[in-house]
Amino acid sequence: MTYDLVVIGAGPGGFDAAVAGAGYGLKVALVEKDVLGGTCVNRGCIPTKLWLGATSAIEELHNQSKMKVASGEVNVDFTALQARVQKHLVGTRKAMGMQLKKLGVDLLEGIGRLAGKGKISVENEDGTQEVDYKNLVVATGSKPIFFPGLEPDGECVLDSDMFLSMDSMPSSLIVVGAGFIGLEMAQAAHRFGAKVTVVDAMDRVAPLEDPEVSKALRSVFKRWKWDIKLEERVSGVRTVDGKAVLTLESGEQIEADKALVAVGRGPVTQGIGLEEAGIEMQFNQIQVDENLMAAKNIYAIGDANGQMQLAHAAAHQAHYVASRIAGKTDAPYESGPIPSVLYGAPEVMRVGLMQNEAFLTDMDCEVSKVQLAANPMAQAHAATQGFVKVVWSGGKVVGVTAVGHEVSRLATTSTMIVQQGWTAEDIYKTIFPHPSLDESLLMALKADRQKVEG
Template sequence: MSEKYDVLVVGSGPGGYVAAIRAAQLGLRTAVVERDRLGGICLNWGCIPTKAMLHGADVAHTLANLEPLGFRAAGVTFDMAGLVKFSRSVSERLSNGIGYLLKKNGVEVITGTARLAGRGEIDVAADGARTRYRADHTILATGARPRSIPGVAPDGERVWTYFQALTPPSLPESLLVVGSGAIGVEFASLYRDLGTAVTLVEAMPRIMPAEDATVAEHVRKRFTDRGITVHQGASVSGVDAGIDAVTTTLTLSDGSAEKITTERVLVAAGIQGNVEDLGLEEAGVEVERGFVRTDEWCRTTAFGVYAIGDVAGAPCLAHKASHEGVLCVEKLAGVEHVRPLDRRRVPACTYARPQVAHLGLTEEQARATGRRLRVGRFDYTASGKALAIGEGDGFVKTVFDADTGELLGAHMVGPEVTEQIQGFGIAQSLEATTEDLAEVVFAHPTLSEAMHESVLAALGRSLNS
């Protein structure tokens, strides 16, 4: 007789393992099915290892800019293998930590590949055998993978996905990055700081198309200042990988063609949901544009089947997945006062140099709503703390409804903005108005004072600019 669970979660990424833990906390018999390593892509190949690598890039930048602070360092050497080892060790430690958390909370871990096998039934294949399990509720948290683009086939050698970019055999002398979303921009920044000649290619009219236009243009200028070649409105029409190099043919915005030869090419043109081989069609689970269709409670079109995180569509972010995992489980368990996720209030962060963070609507999107706006901006060139740490570049921009004071959007580019954006998230959650935020006392000297000044600027009351 097959094992029976209240909740069975397929996938142990930031959505899956959090959903499993919360289900167990609510007294539900819970299991997680994982075919690879606990923690999913985010922990093993995404969010965490990239941040460890980017920390190394920050160290490289600091070492290259010591003299203004009175330091000189001679004979400093760099070993790419050492940075990769550090990055992998961080992921390993956290993966083991997730195993501990699941065990601590009484969640069973099933190793294998899961497939829906009928109402309330799941087959798990492992080591050539199949085992059937039953569950009242099945949560799909299978994540996503790099999206392929026509004419560019990653081979793992010369043409990379982020998997190879995180474990390179050596530091390439040159790299062409296709795509300027968070992944592409982070790797372009990372490799440039380590000494690689970088070209960044974006098919849309501007890089970082999901960001406010002023932020995207600021990053483009800073990347150009750093020696990164940026092509906007350019598409890849062909890639020819040789033994020692890759020649990429671009169609530029003016219609002309250009060939660029680099040691490696990184394809970072978005992601697609892992929806294959799950038995979705037979189970009645609908898929739209490569992602599972869900309602506000993460329910799919099949009874008793839910989907959370990247496999359920944008925004494809770890913290969105975790939040969905909790609300999904609490709703199915009958917890009172559960609220659906407002995806417009999910912050997005890019950990390049400069860092970028945003929440809510861009100014362009806000104006398209027809509302009267108040827009405030404060530059870090007027921030005492930013200047004191040698990071006086970037700005904070806030967009408010002029009639109600509602915070519609916040956009930040500069030092440690990824650690500050949650302040605006709290403000949105508590429905704080422009006047409410203007009355908040910010500590001095801090980087976060720029947030306050941006609010004051929206009211025409900026004190330091």
């Protein structure tokens, strides 16, 4: 049998490509070596959010107790939480499998490799089969990467996958890497009472965000009594006598029950025949053209092409590729503004241009900003630290950044505002509910603007 579309990888991008392709009437096969859902569902986004959701009441009570309006404690059973996580993941995978079956997508379990023009091989414990395709989508995702000396040992030195599968939360934790993965998992550990140390070679936490966001986050983490060591290089971390021992290049050593190494993720693209097929690679990322095509009739989406390591970006690319294969579009791929969110408390949300990016461009930019302290919902939850910032250029909104209480709620609205390029007049065409966190975005849009200076 020759499939119209074969997809390698059943994470958010691959699964959505298969579903969209089948929806267009294509004969589709989906190849997966592990389980449906990929890293996001099974070892990343979803388990982490279940942890943060289950422990959110701990932070809420802490905030209200500071206002002297509540007291007591919230005890979260970690064993029960892990059991709930697994139950949820099993249910999610089951639902995904049922959807594939309903749409007539063939699920091929095994390792998919390119095996010549128009062919892939699928290898599992039962042997190897060859599959013919007219179009191929590579959606193999990513995995944790490590610098020499930072490799996890599965004992006290863990990567994010290992951390999420722990049987108990450690009483002390070293986090190497102050990006989104490390900070979200550190917040969960903090809520369970762990003493947290964060180490990063950069000069600020969340280094890819607006510097004001990094400053606000660090202020909160210091108030939580986290030990934050920035501009510090790690020479190694290993298990010694049942403890994680981290050694800085300065010679200083830090000890904790566990160490989480979260310095980044890299594409899973090696050993599947890409180079042999003439596909150009750079730092293991599949190079694609404006149509997300890596070679004739071969596409790469999501983390595999390295353009944006976000599940929703992969899903968006998936729909485009499926529609292109089905003949529904021949236009180049356009992502539009892509929102990103750091979850927890506080949260971080951004879409479009950030202020610190603005002065690096030739664009004439202005910024308007409002503090969350003025928002009634932030006040209601006793979580008033943070702000919403809007970046303007040519009289239009080109970016929104926010940090603070549940600012992820602003992500979709902000994305639409940036995508539509709102002007000052557009602000009054939409009614924002009162009271709501959305009003902080409205106030930021209305606030006086200041020119961005380099």
